[in-house]
Amino acid sequence: MDYRWRVTAVFLLGFFLDCINIFMSAIALPDVAQTMAVGPSLIGWVGNAYILGLVVVMPISTWLSGYLGTRRLLVLSMLLFSVAVLACGYADSFARLIVWRFIQGLGGGLLIPVGQALVFNLFPGAQRGRVSTVIMATALIAPAFSPTLGGIIVDHGSWRWVFFANVPFSLLAAVLAWLWIEKGRGAQVAEPDLKGLILIGLVLASVLIALSLYADRGFRTGVVAGLAAALVCGAAYWFHHKKTRNPIVDISLMGNRRLAVAMLVYHAVPGVFTGVNLTAIFYFQTVLGFSAQSTGQFMLFYAAGALVAMVAGQRVSASLGSRFLLAVGITLHSIGIVCLVGVHAADQVPLLIAAYTMMGVGGGLSANTAQTIALLDFKGRHMEQGSVIWNLNRQIAFSLGVAAMTLVLALVKRWLPAISPYPATFLFATVLCLSALCVLPSLSPLLLERKS
Structure with a gap:
């Protein structure tokens, strides 16, 4: 295998682990909440603690890479991840689970920005669009199959195995990083x-x-x-x-138009979807009576729609431009969320399939386009800093999306008891998603082909 793709494979495996730790653990949260005797608002910290760990360590990952060398850093990150995820499975209290999830985030956060910057520097110019599509496809494979697998584990075993299942993959990533990444000395870098x-x-x-x-x-x-x-x-x-x-984070880079728009779109689409999906999981399992496995299977339709949208979007990006693709993606994703508003019974499976497929098409188109344009203008050191900002924003979008939807759900229950809280929350999410259309006019109509 070509060296560039060996490096890409190591990064994608670590990135895959990051993605499944958001979606696979989410499907188990109703059972975790019952075991730990906590409510839906606090149980969100199972995800928040992990993301907070990512956010804390990502900005110093570049410095650590220079100090330790990329290969050693990637190996150590996956070893720390392995220890933490094992401890999460054995946690006997909610507080300990949250602490170990934070440490798990520290492990994952060391790999992602350094790995992405390394991969993007190996695929310059127009080639970056192709590798970006591969990265986003990995981001879709994880939510496609991990919720279904997580549902099977929860229905037929214990939620603890949702965490234990990560260990073989994180250890494999550590081994491959040691074998495939070129050994290099740490560079002289400024103190963090x-x-x-x-x-x-x-x-x-x-x-x-x-x-x-x-x-x-x-x-x-x-x-x-x-x-x-x-x-x-x-x-x-x-x-x-x-x-x-x-x-630690060069805010001046966020003045770049492409990066700024891509960051806002990520909050409005993948970020909002993460909150919508968690809300839907509780709705389907606690109100409509779906099993964990059945709930997880809807993500298969999301991933299928997203994969089709990404492949099609990559082919027409040069002729249609990023602004048009983002507008279509945001609109379709919003239509998918609106479909959830009309779901009131467990026998409305066709409507649920349509909702997740539409959200997948819109989400895949929006996320892949945003990923492609976000770091288009950066090289070298600025690429590393831009990668840190982009990945921080990605994680913060997930966390704030969950926090926002959880808050809206609680407020509707408290202030508007006569209204069904879950459909009302989905309606709010639709408006939040559509708001991203306001930032698109700042992009040139045909952006991608000008840079390719």
């Missing part, structure tokens, strides 16, 4: 911006804690304090960033 890292972690943690407290307990003082803390930490990082030579 630990102050900036702490401030960024506090911003996200404050927002998530505030939203969770309000959704779970209606604690208004807590949410105001949490959001205020996030604003203060965010402002502190802004001033810190301007005074620091090597900030």
Whole structure:
């Protein structure tokens, strides 16, 4: 196998593990909540803790790569991931599960931005569109099959095996990284911006804690304090960033039009979908009476639609342009969410299939186009920094999507008890998704072909 594709294979395996740890664990959350005796608002921290770990460590992954060397860093990340995911399966309390999920996120967060930057630097120019499609296809294979597999595990065994099942794959990734990545010495790099890292972690943690407290307990003082803390930490990082030579996240790169639009689209489509999917899992299992396996199988239709959309989108991107593809993708994804609003009984399976297929088509088209244009203008060091920002945004989008949908669901239950809360939440998600159309006019009508 060509060296470029060996490197790509190692990255894709780690990326695959990251994806299944969002979707495969989600299908088990109703059972985890029952075992740990926690509500839907707090159970979201099984995902939030993992994402918070990713967010904390991703910005220093580039520095660690320079200090340790890429091969050693990738091996260590997968070994840490293996230990943490094993401990998650054995966790006997909710607090311990959350701690180990955070550590698991630390392991995964070391591999993703470094691996993606390495792969993208090996596939310059027009070739990047092809490898980007392969990356996004991997991101679809995981949610296609992992929820179904997770459902089978939960229905016929224990939710703990949802975590244990990761161990062979993470160990395989460690072995392949050692065998296939070229050995290189660590480069001389600047010391990491630990102050900036702490401030960024506090911003996200404050927002998530505030939203969770309000959704779970209606604690208004807590949410105001949490959001205020996030604003203060965010402002502190802004001033810190301007005074620091090597900030942990180079905010100035977000002034790039393509990256900025791609980041916003990712919040509105994949981010919103992650929250919608978690809400739907509880709706299907606790209200409509679906089994975990049956719930997971709807993701097969999502993945099928997304795969078709990505392949077709890649072929017509040069003639239609990124702005048109994103507009179509956002619209189709919103139509899919609207279909969920009309689901009120377990016998409406055709409507559910249509909903997930439509969300898949729209999500695949939007996510793949956003992934392709996000780092199109960057090379070398800026590519590494841009990769960190892009992957941070991807993880934050997932976390905020879950937090937003959980909060809306709780508010509808609390303030509008006469309204069915789940359809109302899906309707809100539709509006949130469509709002992304507002940022598209800033893109050139035909963007991809100008850069290819």
